Amino acid sequence: METKNHKILFIDDDISILELFGVIIENMYGPNSIDKAQGPKDAINFLEENQNSYSLIICDYDMPPQGTGQEVYEYLMSKKIDIPFVLFTSRTQEDIPFIQYVKSSKFYYMNKITRPKDWQKKIQEICHSYNDLENEKQSQFKAVRFYHFMRHSLSHCDVHIKLADEKFVKIINANEPYTKSTIEKYHTKGVSHLYIKNEDYDNFLEELSEISFLAMPHKDDDFITAAKKNHEILGSMIKSLGVTNYTLNLASRMSEQVLSEVSKDEALKPLLDKIVRSHDYSYDHTFLATCFTTAICNELNLDSGIIKKLSLISLLHDIAITDPKICKLHDLYPEELQTLNKDQLNELESHHYLFEKISLNNDVVSDLANIQKHHHLGQEKYPFPPAIGLERANILLSIFCVAHTFVVEIYKSDFNNEDIPKILAKIKAIYHTSNFEKATWALDRVTLVKKNT
Template sequence: MKNIKILIVDDMEDLLDLYEVVLDSKFDATILRATSSIEAIEALSSHENINLIISDLNMPEGNGDKIIYYNTQNNKIPFILCTSENIEALPKELKQEIENSNNYLYLQKPVASKDILFNVEKLLNAKIPSSEVEINSVTYKKIKIDFLTKFLNDNANIYLKLSDKKFLKIIHKNELQRESQLIKYQLRGESYAYITEDDYEEFISKLTVKLTQELEASSSFEDVVACASEGLEFINDSLKTLGISEPQKVYINKVVNKSIKHLSQNNDLSRLLKDFYKKKGYLVGHSLLIVHISQLMITKIPFSNTQQLEKITYAALIHDLSLGEDKLSMIVDKDISYEDLDHKEKSKIDEHVFESAKLINEMSFISPDVSKIIIEHHEKPDGSGFPKGLKSSQISPLSCIFILALRLSHFMIFNDYEKDGKSYLEFLKQNYNKGNFKNPLKALITALDS
């Protein structure tokens, strides 16, 4: 079998790197990459003669089952589903497809490199050209120079292939000091270098451990939030007071977990979120209450949709992320509590809406509406809010939903809602029943009265 093409699909770029390193080291094949089902289907429709697909299941911008459906209807290419999901937890139709077809295999993450190679050979059921070269009982393994500069430290001799029988050592073990030592060979037109099989085994072992740890950390992120919310009694009390049902709690948890997974694609943002949600205080509590209260409103607003809640959820998770502490997150207005802060703390309050919005500006799958909500979440209908002093007709409708949810959640955390809730709703009616706040406020009142 010649001119092998393998499409690998995962929303974690480092896992794609691992798959490519493993496949390149053994097979002489062209590796195509995609980070979503959309990109994968585009690759399948634009590239001829793809021989194999290795794909994750849960991804933003379209899950792997969409790729399976497209493949079943069109190409019928051998397929390895590589996911952290237990096979028993897969959708019934997908599980049956895997179990009843010789064209599909299932591997549960984390996957050992030998299992990837074994199953590729098993599915393709043919002799695949090897990329390995053996000279004088020494086996050389091919690796992209890009990956050597990214992952390899100084624990291997590195070679260039001059011919099938001759290799040139370009860097000695323990002498790789700078990326430029390898990049200069790329500039000369070299895409690949080689390391011996013994060095490769150590290299791939360390790389697999590193990526497995990252995978486990990212997959447990929702547990961090779940533990945080479970440790906050006032959240559970508030949800009971608002009459929020168990099915709605489950639904909101799914939306929050999905949003966290998407945001965690950015490593810096992932670290910030984890540190943030370990705190189990006001920061976490009011953020999660905002999502629940927003959902109450959205269900009562005509022509509302799930995309609105997803945008609000992103905003709720991020809006105070740059503050990092309860004391500052509790500042809703520039009132006495704001005036009691020192100059540095005031400056942090003033800038946090822009700093938090910046965190997601480069994430293409997040709508600009989310940044707008974050920037506007301290505005007020009469123009006395900050940072821009917008009036009710200038504040976006989604921001109005968020602002009402934020203010009600803040009130519920510090007050007895059953005793003082009616008077607070009267306050909202008197001060927020104008401009773009009218429909969200009406929806909130209707939801709380029902």
């Protein structure tokens, strides 16, 4: 029987730590057992909203420039919030002066060099010692989100589906190649996780922190074929978010059409070739943005000319950013842009002015240039280009911004359906002016089915 009654607040400015340890916590206590905060301020917001629902807080110490874990602990003390607190840091205890003044028996120190297996054991012990769970029976299996298996054609351990509590059936043999169709049928029936045995879990986690987001298409594929393979994998992931087959087919066709048209441009061809073969956030999110702009257009009964323009800008909007890590950072974690050097910041700034540098033979270039320039509209922490008021966005820009923000947020939440209501509320709060109402209304409709399930 899985334990589902713990909720953990995990605070760290390092996204990869949040993601890796988030997987472990999800497996210990279920898919909604973790809230992730990226700094003290973020953490305090979570605590103000949900302080009574956490069984444990795990907090990094150094989170420059936002502050330190000490601020979170002092907040807890000032509010007399009595929750076990783990300071999880790469510093030694001696190097953190405030620890010597801590009197609470619910304060723990853990070093970041702790192995994941030992870390998990310690966290379980702490949670259990403050909660009445002594009769809990540990599962023999660990759950892993379905889409992680879409990236591979081979697993180094047996993979199972869960039929009932403690009843598992093997569907993939260790070290035997499998195809997407072997597992996709379970996904279409609503299966969100596959299961591996406890003893395989540590190795799996180690691979998980290394591998990229998607399966490698064959390196000899031409780039349209490589794109098609990516579209299939990404498509099967977002079907579970409410995007219909009709929309997916249309978005795939549009993407392939604009890819082949734009690749005729000498300046863009090498950039396109690179992004399509990148197998990371850069291309994933351009295609996902096409899917959601297409879905919104369908809800609004907009014509195929508009769908095509938005597919084109989805494809091109970040193409001038040559480093995929910077591409991911600027969309997902703009507050960390200050860590970039001057050249990187210059390249980032100039990606807004793509259409001033290329001679795309297209009669819609002025519309595209406007979206390109303002595609980060509404992102408070993003420094380029000079902000315009939200109310100046036309319908095309409003659809792109709403779709793109949804893609960014669902990516950050690991494609978890259950976060959709929270994401939609956030999007409506950002894009609150009346000119965004059509786009947010349509996105609501696109995700309606999944939001209610």
